[in-house]
Every structure is written in C-alpha cells, then in structure tokens.
Amino acid sequence: MAPKTVTELIARSNRLGSDPRNTNFAGGNTSAKGTDTDPVTGGPVELMWVKGSGGDLGTLTEAGLAVLRLDRLRALVDVYPGVDREDEMVAALDYTLHGRGGAAPSIDTAMHGLLDAAHVDHLHPDSGIALATAADGPELTEKVFGGRVVWVPWRRPGFQLGLDIAEIKRANPAAIGTILGGHGITAWGATSAEAQANSLEIIETAARYIAEHGREEPFGAVLPGYEPLPEARRRERAAALAPFLRGLVSTDTVQVGHFTDAAPVLEFLAATEHPRLAALGTSCPDHFLRTKVKPLVLDLPATASLAECRSRLAELHELYRADYRAYYERHATPDSPEMRGADPAIVLIPGVGMFSYGRDKQTARVASEFYLNAINVMRGAEAISRYQPIAEAEKFRIEYWALEEAKLARMPEPKALATRIALVTGAASGIGKATAQRLAAEGACVVIADLDGAKASAVAAEIGSTDIAIGIAADVTDPEQVRAAVDACVLAFGGIDLVVNNAGLSLSKSLLDTTIQDWDLQHDVMARGSFLVSQAAARALIDQRLGGDIVYISSKNSVFAGPNNIAYSAAKADQAHQVRLLAAELGEYGVKVNGINPDGVVRGSGIFAGGWGAKRAAVYGVPEADLGQFYAQRTLLKREVLPEHIANAVFALCGADFSHTTGLHVPVDAGVAAAFLR
The missing domain is CATH 3.40.225.10 (Class II aldolase/adducin N-terminal domain)
Structure with a gap:
C-alpha cells in the first residue's frame, strides 16, 4: 500500500495538472518527501517521490513517480563538479534510487531534492511565464508579490538551478516560491495542501495583476485583411x-x-x-x-x-x-x-x-x-x-x-504504418472495421467513414482515442459528403495517405427480378461511390506530393459469373477496372492503386447480416448459419475467409514490401479456381 505521502502527492498532482491554467500537458513536476520502511534494514528511511521524466501531472499515477533516497541525493552536493559538467549529475541520480527507483528521474529532480521543503511544485502556468518573460520581470515580481515570491534569473534546468533555488529559499525564509526567469514557477510548502495553495496563489495573483493592469490590446490593433474568415x-x-x-x-x-x-x-x-x-x-x-x-x-x-x-x-x-x-x-x-x-x-x-x-x-x-x-x-x-x-x-x-x-x-521504434493517415469507407462493420483496426494497430491514424455515423464513432472509440481514430457519417454516393469526408480526414490528421474503398451492399436477384432501382443502387454505392472517393482523395494526394495508396475491396464476383447476382457483380467488375485505370493515371504521382478480391466473408459482414446471406443461402440450398462453411468447402484450401484476412491483405499492399506494386488484384478467397485471374 502506498504511503499517505504518495497518495496526497498524486491527488495534488492530478488537481494541478488537470487545469491548463496551471501547467501544460506533460509539463512541470511535483514532489513529496517522507519516511518509509527500508526493506533491507527494517528501519525508517527518508525518501522523495517525484514525477518522473516524460509523465503528465494530470494523469499521474504511482507508477509515474521516481523514488530516491534523500541522504544519497543530498550527498551529491559533495561530488558536484560544477555547472560546466552538471549534466553528469543526471547519471549520478541512478545511485540515489530506492530499490528499482520507479520511473526515470527527470532533469528537475535536483530542484526538488535540494530544496528544504517537504512538498515542492514546479509548474508552467501562462500567467507565471508571462512575468518570467517580461523585460522587467525582476521588478514586476517584486511589485506583484513583494518578498513573498522571489525572482530567479534564467538558468537551464539541472543541478545548478536546484542549488540556486535552495539558496534563495534559505535566504528568504518568508518566501513561498519563485518566478524562474524565462521558464515558469516553483512553490513549496510544509504540507501537500500548503504547497498547492502556494502554487495557486502565485498563478492566480499573476493572472489577476495582468487582468487588472494590462493594456487592452497587447497584440496591437487589428490588421486590415487579417481578420478571421467566417x-x-x-x-x-x-x-x-x-x-x-x-x-x-x-x-x-x-x-x-x-x-x-x-x-x-x-x-x-x-x-x-x-x-x-x-x-x-x-x-x-x-x-x-x-x-x-x-x-x-x-x-x-x-x-x-x-x-x-x-x-x-x-x-x-x-x-x-x-x-x-x-x-x-x-x-x-x-x-x-x-x-x-x-x-x-x-x-x-x-x-x-x-x-x-x-x-x-x-x-x-x-x-x-x-x-x-x-x-x-x-x-x-x-x-x-x-x-x-x-x-x-x-x-x-x-x-x-x-x-x-x-x-x-530511448523512444520505441515506430510501427510499420506510423505517420500514415487512412480513410476507410463502410468501416462500421465487417471487412471495413477489421481493416481499420489492423491499420491502427500498425500505427496509422484512421478515419472510420460509414453511412451510420453513430456506429462509425463507436468503432473509432473501440480502436482508441481521437489521436488514433475518428468516426464520421458519409454517404459515398453524395459528392458533397465524400468531399466532406476527405476534408474531415485532412483537418483531423493533416493529410491523407491511404484510402480503402470498402463501402458496399448487395441484392441477390436474377436478371429478370433485378429492377432499375436495384441496378442503380448497386452501381451508385460501389462503382460511383468508389469513383467519387478516389477522385476526392486523389486531389489531396497529388497536392500533398507524398505518394500514397488506394485499395479497392472488390470481389471474386468481379471476374466470376455467379448465379442471380448481375447488379452486384457488374458493379464489382466496374471497381476492378477502376483499379487498372487509376493505377495507370496516378502512378506519376507515386500513388499505388491495387484491389482485393474476397469471397465468402460471412462472419461479421454487414452485407450478409443485411439479408444478403439469407438470399445466398437460399440460392445454394443451405442453412444461413452454415453459409460460411459452405463457401469454405468449395475452395481449394477448405478454409473460411474472415474479415481480418482481407485486412491483412490491405496492410500487405500498403506496406514497404509492396512498395513497387500497383494495378494488382489480390484474391483472398481461400482458392476459387474459377476466379483465377487470367
């Protein structure tokens, strides 16, 4: 169980760090000193818990704390080689850790350890840095705070800054903290509550002074023509x-x-x-x-x-x-x-x-x-x-x-698709969802586009935060909605690198039963929709000048004449030829265009769940629940094809191993000889 000192430190850190007026994301650090039991001697040992390197105060947990022995930390003063070699002291901190020491100590550790205060906060509030970067910062600090807060001239963070602040505290026993020139603030207290109160006093007093004494137009008058657009x-x-x-x-x-x-x-x-x-x-x-x-x-x-x-x-x-x-x-x-x-x-x-x-x-x-x-x-x-x-x-x-x-x-190696930005249509279920999940797992940022915006957002939330995936509603038959989808992608993540044309539907009908409305709907969603998405994305890809990938999720039916399927198969054949046409046209811009021909993807499929499965099962005379296995048994490999198998193919086509491949159709059908490409 964590000592009360640690529990209070984490609570204080979270309170301070969750308010952007107090500090920026992953900025600043907090500490607390206290006594715990030495597991070796069984006796008490003085320790300091301090936010480790790279952590964020607002979300800090005990795992993010570095734990150091105070006696050994303070003894470093005796071996300090001077400011010209102060960076060596960072490695020396390893010898002061308690046990495994928790998180890696940050460069500000000495500031916390050398200060004669039980609780210390170092923060980067906007109001405090405004004073710290004012041309007459020392005079303003005295004017705003009197002797309660002391000015510290700029010094790069490190051991010497810790010594400087420790000396300033000794020389100014009534002070509650400092303004660090060009940098931020440091405050302290005998208790966690007192340290927090002193930090907030500095931040709020500085903000109040600026509000009460500041000029109305600190950035100057409005520059004609530079006003915000609607x-x-x-x-x-x-x-x-x-x-x-x-x-x-x-x-x-x-x-x-x-x-x-x-x-x-x-x-x-x-x-x-x-x-x-x-x-x-x-x-x-x-x-x-x-x-x-x-x-x-x-x-x-x-x-x-x-x-x-x-x-x-x-x-x-x-x-x-x-x-x-x-x-x-x-x-x-x-x-x-x-x-x-x-x-x-x-x-x-x-x-x-x-x-x-x-x-x-x-x-x-x-x-x-x-x-x-x-x-x-x-x-x-x-x-x-x-x-x-x-x-x-x-x-x-x-x-x-x-x-x-x-x-x-020390940062980990980037994943295979790191920095790549993907737009996947029809991605709220089935192949599209599996593809989005795989691309995100490989490091890509992903936009989940689907006719059902709520489901798209739910899939994005499953994948991760909005730093990884977002969900949007988009009807691929509508040029304005398609343009808005590409706009949403470039505004969310800066650009676009990878497009997966997956949106689709199917109506299983014979020639005589297929209506004009059936035909138009199939072609509007898949042939027209893929064209519109590719066209809108291509404009951005060409403008971006970084190459890219467009992948069409076509079908075995694009090359195989199956029964009672004319509208669907003809639309898929249209998509398949778009792959060839666009590969030839976009190659000069470094954009690769490839297709995937799945077959028999029943489990998880939005198309099959929407009634297509029941109709295909009726055509083949099998129970709908057995349709996946029926398709598997007619393949050469006798394996059922799942959405993730198509997602694997998308990843392969967009990865480094296929950097020189365009205009290709990859069958992912477990082997259907009649659909072999000729």
Missing part, C-alpha cells in the same frame, strides 16, 4: 491548404498534423504585432522543444487566393529551412547532436488558424497546445511589459541538449 470559410480553406502544407513540412521526415482555429490564435494573427512576436519565438523549454524555436507565418491577408497562399508558403518554407539551418550552424559545437530537421512544427495562417506537426497525432496536437500557451504568455507579457524570451543561444542549448537527444534515442 467559420465555414476558414474550415474550407484549412482543408484546401492542409495536404499542401503537410507535403512541405514533411521534407525531412513525414509528419502527422493537427489544425485549430481557436479564438486566441485567430486574435493573435489578426493583430499588427503578431509578426514581431512570432519571430521572437517561445521561451519556456517545454514550449520550444515541441514547437521549435519559432513558427512559419504566412505573411498574406486572409483575402489572398489559394494559389497566392500556396506559392508564398512554398517560398517561406524554403526561407524557414535556410534560417533554421543557419540557427543550427551559429550555435552547434563539434559535440552537438546532428540537426534533426529544418521543417517547421507550427504554421500560422492569418484568418484561418494554426497547423501543427509531429511524429504522431498526439505530438502534433500537444505542439498546438503549447503554442497556444505561448500566445497566452505573449499576451500577458505584452500587456504589462514587453515580451522578452530567453536568448537564442540558450534555446539551442536546450533543443540540442545531449540529455534531450538521449531521451529521443
């Missing part, structure tokens, strides 16, 4: 720009995107001072590690045409890359890690909003949240003073820190 118009423009932008920012490595048109972003981009402030970049280490030193900002009004925007963005992207390369070369030393890539993580479009990018959706989304924090910080600092982030050289020391490089090296 919501529908800006979403439409964002969707039109998203694939093009993703292609630009994936020059070094393919990235996933996130879009937001949150009011603070639009307000910032509509004001006269946004170019100056954006160029200054962010300040808090947590901010610019995720957003890069500064964003790419389109310097055109919202009234500019899409063609003008694309042309200018391409120019600005080249300038950004050259500028970032120059930044790296200005500060890199012989032992610096290699440049990680010169593409921006944040792209700001006046009147439209903010695009952010990362190795996965969560990383991209969090980068967006951090830049929103940065906008709030700039607003606060400009309202009461002048925004002045830490020096560029210090930013480089953080961004290309050997410790940060080591953290990146």
Whole structure:
C-alpha cells in the first residue's frame, strides 16, 4: 500500500495538472518527501517521490513517480563538479534510487531534492511565464508579490538551478516560491495542501495583476485583411491548404498534423504585432522543444487566393529551412547532436488558424497546445511589459541538449504504418472495421467513414482515442459528403495517405427480378461511390506530393459469373477496372492503386447480416448459419475467409514490401479456381 505521502502527492498532482491554467500537458513536476520502511534494514528511511521524466501531472499515477533516497541525493552536493559538467549529475541520480527507483528521474529532480521543503511544485502556468518573460520581470515580481515570491534569473534546468533555488529559499525564509526567469514557477510548502495553495496563489495573483493592469490590446490593433474568415470559410480553406502544407513540412521526415482555429490564435494573427512576436519565438523549454524555436507565418491577408497562399508558403518554407539551418550552424559545437530537421512544427495562417506537426497525432496536437500557451504568455507579457524570451543561444542549448537527444534515442521504434493517415469507407462493420483496426494497430491514424455515423464513432472509440481514430457519417454516393469526408480526414490528421474503398451492399436477384432501382443502387454505392472517393482523395494526394495508396475491396464476383447476382457483380467488375485505370493515371504521382478480391466473408459482414446471406443461402440450398462453411468447402484450401484476412491483405499492399506494386488484384478467397485471374 502506498504511503499517505504518495497518495496526497498524486491527488495534488492530478488537481494541478488537470487545469491548463496551471501547467501544460506533460509539463512541470511535483514532489513529496517522507519516511518509509527500508526493506533491507527494517528501519525508517527518508525518501522523495517525484514525477518522473516524460509523465503528465494530470494523469499521474504511482507508477509515474521516481523514488530516491534523500541522504544519497543530498550527498551529491559533495561530488558536484560544477555547472560546466552538471549534466553528469543526471547519471549520478541512478545511485540515489530506492530499490528499482520507479520511473526515470527527470532533469528537475535536483530542484526538488535540494530544496528544504517537504512538498515542492514546479509548474508552467501562462500567467507565471508571462512575468518570467517580461523585460522587467525582476521588478514586476517584486511589485506583484513583494518578498513573498522571489525572482530567479534564467538558468537551464539541472543541478545548478536546484542549488540556486535552495539558496534563495534559505535566504528568504518568508518566501513561498519563485518566478524562474524565462521558464515558469516553483512553490513549496510544509504540507501537500500548503504547497498547492502556494502554487495557486502565485498563478492566480499573476493572472489577476495582468487582468487588472494590462493594456487592452497587447497584440496591437487589428490588421486590415487579417481578420478571421467566417467559420465555414476558414474550415474550407484549412482543408484546401492542409495536404499542401503537410507535403512541405514533411521534407525531412513525414509528419502527422493537427489544425485549430481557436479564438486566441485567430486574435493573435489578426493583430499588427503578431509578426514581431512570432519571430521572437517561445521561451519556456517545454514550449520550444515541441514547437521549435519559432513558427512559419504566412505573411498574406486572409483575402489572398489559394494559389497566392500556396506559392508564398512554398517560398517561406524554403526561407524557414535556410534560417533554421543557419540557427543550427551559429550555435552547434563539434559535440552537438546532428540537426534533426529544418521543417517547421507550427504554421500560422492569418484568418484561418494554426497547423501543427509531429511524429504522431498526439505530438502534433500537444505542439498546438503549447503554442497556444505561448500566445497566452505573449499576451500577458505584452500587456504589462514587453515580451522578452530567453536568448537564442540558450534555446539551442536546450533543443540540442545531449540529455534531450538521449531521451529521443530511448523512444520505441515506430510501427510499420506510423505517420500514415487512412480513410476507410463502410468501416462500421465487417471487412471495413477489421481493416481499420489492423491499420491502427500498425500505427496509422484512421478515419472510420460509414453511412451510420453513430456506429462509425463507436468503432473509432473501440480502436482508441481521437489521436488514433475518428468516426464520421458519409454517404459515398453524395459528392458533397465524400468531399466532406476527405476534408474531415485532412483537418483531423493533416493529410491523407491511404484510402480503402470498402463501402458496399448487395441484392441477390436474377436478371429478370433485378429492377432499375436495384441496378442503380448497386452501381451508385460501389462503382460511383468508389469513383467519387478516389477522385476526392486523389486531389489531396497529388497536392500533398507524398505518394500514397488506394485499395479497392472488390470481389471474386468481379471476374466470376455467379448465379442471380448481375447488379452486384457488374458493379464489382466496374471497381476492378477502376483499379487498372487509376493505377495507370496516378502512378506519376507515386500513388499505388491495387484491389482485393474476397469471397465468402460471412462472419461479421454487414452485407450478409443485411439479408444478403439469407438470399445466398437460399440460392445454394443451405442453412444461413452454415453459409460460411459452405463457401469454405468449395475452395481449394477448405478454409473460411474472415474479415481480418482481407485486412491483412490491405496492410500487405500498403506496406514497404509492396512498395513497387500497383494495378494488382489480390484474391483472398481461400482458392476459387474459377476466379483465377487470367
């Protein structure tokens, strides 16, 4: 059972971390000191529990805590080699762990351990960082708090900062915390409740001072032409720009995107001072590690045409890359890690909003949240003073820190479809659902599109969070709904890489019983629907310039003449030839187009459950419950075909092993000789 000290620490951490006004996602850390029983000696031992590296306060559990012996941690002061070698102290922390030590200790561990306080909070609140980045931050800290909160000049996180804050606390016994220049706040208390109260006092007092004394227009007056577009118009423009932008920012490595048109972003981009402030970049280490030193900002009004925007963005992207390369070369030393890539993580479009990018959706989304924090910080600092982030050289020391490089090296290898974005139609059941599940399991972001939007959302929720999958309603026979589905995909994840045309239905009827309505419905959903989806997706794929895959779930019936099935089989034959036609047309853009011909997929199938199974069973004279096995017995392998078998084929066609294959039809039918391709 966890000691009461740990229970209180986790509760405090969750309360503080769940409110974005207090700290950003995965930012800051909390600690508590107390006594527990040493399992070796049976006697008491003084310990410190502190949030480990990479954890998030809002969702912290006991497993996310590092546990250290206080006597050994404090003894590190005697072997500290000085600020020039302080990074060596991170490895030394391993020798202070209690038992296995829990989570890996973060760089801020010394700050918590060296402070003579039972409970310590280090946070990144917007209001606190606004003071920390104000040009006259020391004077403002004294004015706002008196001696109750003390200014600490900027210092990179590490052992020396811990020593500095410990000394400041000793010299200022009445202080409840500090403002860390360019960085954030640290507060302490004798109890967990007191530490939390002191943290909130600093955050709320700073916010109140800014609100009461700040200028009304900290970002300047509205810049004519840069006002936010109406919501529908800006979403439409964002969707039109998203694939093009993703292609630009994936020059070094393919990235996933996130879009937001949150009011603070639009307000910032509509004001006269946004170019100056954006160029200054962010300040808090947590901010610019995720957003890069500064964003790419389109310097055109919202009234500019899409063609003008694309042309200018391409120019600005080249300038950004050259500028970032120059930044790296200005500060890199012989032992610096290699440049990680010169593409921006944040792209700001006046009147439209903010695009952010990362190795996965969560990383991209969090980068967006951090830049929103940065906008709030700039607003606060400009309202009461002048925004002045830490020096560029210090930013480089953080961004290309050997410790940060080591953290990146510890990350797991990406999955086979990492960074790929898939749109699967008819994905609320059967083959479509199995395909979406397989693609997501292999690392792809997936949009579940289905005529039944509620079922699509339910499948997406089964797969995971909205950082992995979303569900949307889409009728593939309607061009507007198809366009909206592709727009939803590029706005949710930044672009599109993989399309699975799976939506379908079947009416088992003879030639004489097939009505014109039957014929039209079959062809509208499968032939017309696949055409519309492929056409809308191809526009984005071509604009994105990253290649891609389109996979048609056709049928054995596209090449096999079965009984009482004319409308369905003819529509499937249409799909099969679309594969060949599109493979020939889209190859020059690096887009592969392939098809899969399943047969006898009964279990889990939405088509069979909708009455098709009963009709096919009647045609063949078998009970509907035995239809799957009936189909299996007529195959060469005598195996029943399941939805996951088709999903496996989709994954194979879109994977690296089939990178040079297009125009292919793969039978997944357990062997139907009459359907062999000739």
